[in-house]
Amino acid sequence: MKNALVTGGSGGIGAAICRRLAHDGHHVFIHANSRIDKAEALASEIREAGGSAAAIAFDVTDATATAAALDAITAEAPIQILVNNAGIHDDAVFPGMRPDQWQRVIDVSLNGFFNVTQPLTLPMIRTRWGRIITVSSIAAITGNRGQVNYSAAKGALHAASKSLSLEVASRGVTVNVVAPGIIDTAMSEHAFDADAISRMVPMKRAGQPEEVADLVGFLASPQAAYITGQVISINGGMI
Template identity: 55%
Template sequence: MMRRALVTGGSSPIGSAICRRLATEGHEVLVHAHGNLGRAEALAAEIDGAAFACDLTDVPATAAALEGLLAAGPIQILVHNAGTHDDVPLAGMSEAQWRGVVDVTLTGFYAALRPLILPMIGTRWGRIVAISSISGLLGNRGQANYAAAKAGLIGAVKSVSLEYASRGVTANVVAPGIIESPAVAAAMPRERIAELVPARRAGRPEEVAELVAFLASERAAYISGQTVAVSGGLG
C-alpha cells in the first residue's frame, strides 16, 4: 500500500539510501533538505517523489512548511535522519557548538514530528524511525554534544512509542555505526575501521536503509520503542 513518507536530511548518503528504499516499497517520498535543496530535488526526481526545504531548528517555519505538505493528506511515515556534528572536547566546546548540534538532531525531531503526529494517529497507522548513532549508545571523545543529542532521540522515541502504540503508530530508533561516506573515507583509513569494527569493514548506507524500510512496514507492526544498532558488532 502506498503511503506518504517524509525523510529529514534526505539527500545525505544515509538519507538518500533510505529515500530510495522507501520508494521501492511503493511509498511517495518527501525529501527534506536544509542547505542543499538542489541535491534533494535531483533525488526526488529520480524516485518520483518531492523535495522541500526548511530549517528544522526554526520550529514555526518547519511547522508552516509541513502544514503545507499536509494539505495533500497525512504523512504516515517519518524518518528523522537530519543531523550534524561539530566535534571538539567539552572543555573547548562553545555554546554555539553545543546548541547547533543538539538543535538539529533533537529539536529537529520535535519540529518534524509534532505537526505530523495528530494526522498520523487519525489514520490509526504510523511509523516513526529516528536515526541515532552508535555514539549515542557508547559516547565518543569529542562528541559530547552529538552523543547527547543522539541519546536524547532514544528517550524521545521510547516516550512517543508509549504514547501512541495503541493508535497503531510505532516508533523505533536505528543507531548506525561507521557507515561509508565521503566524510568517513576522509577521516578514517580502512585499516583503522578494520581495527575498530568486529565485522572489519564499514557498513553501507543501503544496509541502514534496509532496516529502516522494515521498521516502516506492515511487517514491523509489533515492534516499537526499540533501538537497533547497524554497526557490524561495534558496541
C-alpha cells in the same frame, strides 16, 4: 501508497532511505536545508526509475518555517512514515567546546525532532497507522571522544522515542530508533581509514548506506507492526 518524509534526505544515508521507501511504493518527500539542489536531483532520479518523490526545503530548527512546510505537504494527505535523519556534528573536546557548538548540534537533532515530529503525530493517530523512525548513532550508546554534544543529542532521541512509543502504541503508530556505526558516506570517509575500521569493526568493513536503508524500510513496513520503542544498532558487531 503512503506519504513519507525523510529529513536530511539528500545526504548519504538519507538518500539511500529515500530510494528504499520509494522502491517500496511510497511517495517520498525528500527534505533538505541548504542543499535543495541535491534533494531535487534525487527526486528526479527516483521519478525516472518509476518511483514517486518530491523535494522540500526548510530549516528544522525554525519551528514556524517547519510548520508552514508541513502544512503544505499534508494539505491533501497525512505523512504516515516519518524518518528523522537530519543531524549535524561539530566536534571538539568538551573543555574546549564553544557554546554555539553545543547549541547548534542540539538544535538540529533534538529540537528538530520536536519541530517535525510533534505536528505529524496526531494525524498518524487519527489514521491509526504510522511509523516514526529516528536515525541516531552508535555514539549515543557507547559515547565518543570529542562528541559530547552529538552523543547528548542522539541519546536524548533514544529516550524521547521510547517515551513517545508508549503514548501512541495503542493507536497503530510505532516509534523506533536506528543507530548506525561506521557507515561508508562522505561524512565518515575522512574520519576512519581502513586500518581503523579493521581494528574497530569485527566485520572488518564499514556498513553501506543501503544496509541502513534496508533496516529502515523494514521498520516502516506492515511486517514491523509489533516492533516499537526499540533502539536497533547496525554496526558490524562493534557492540
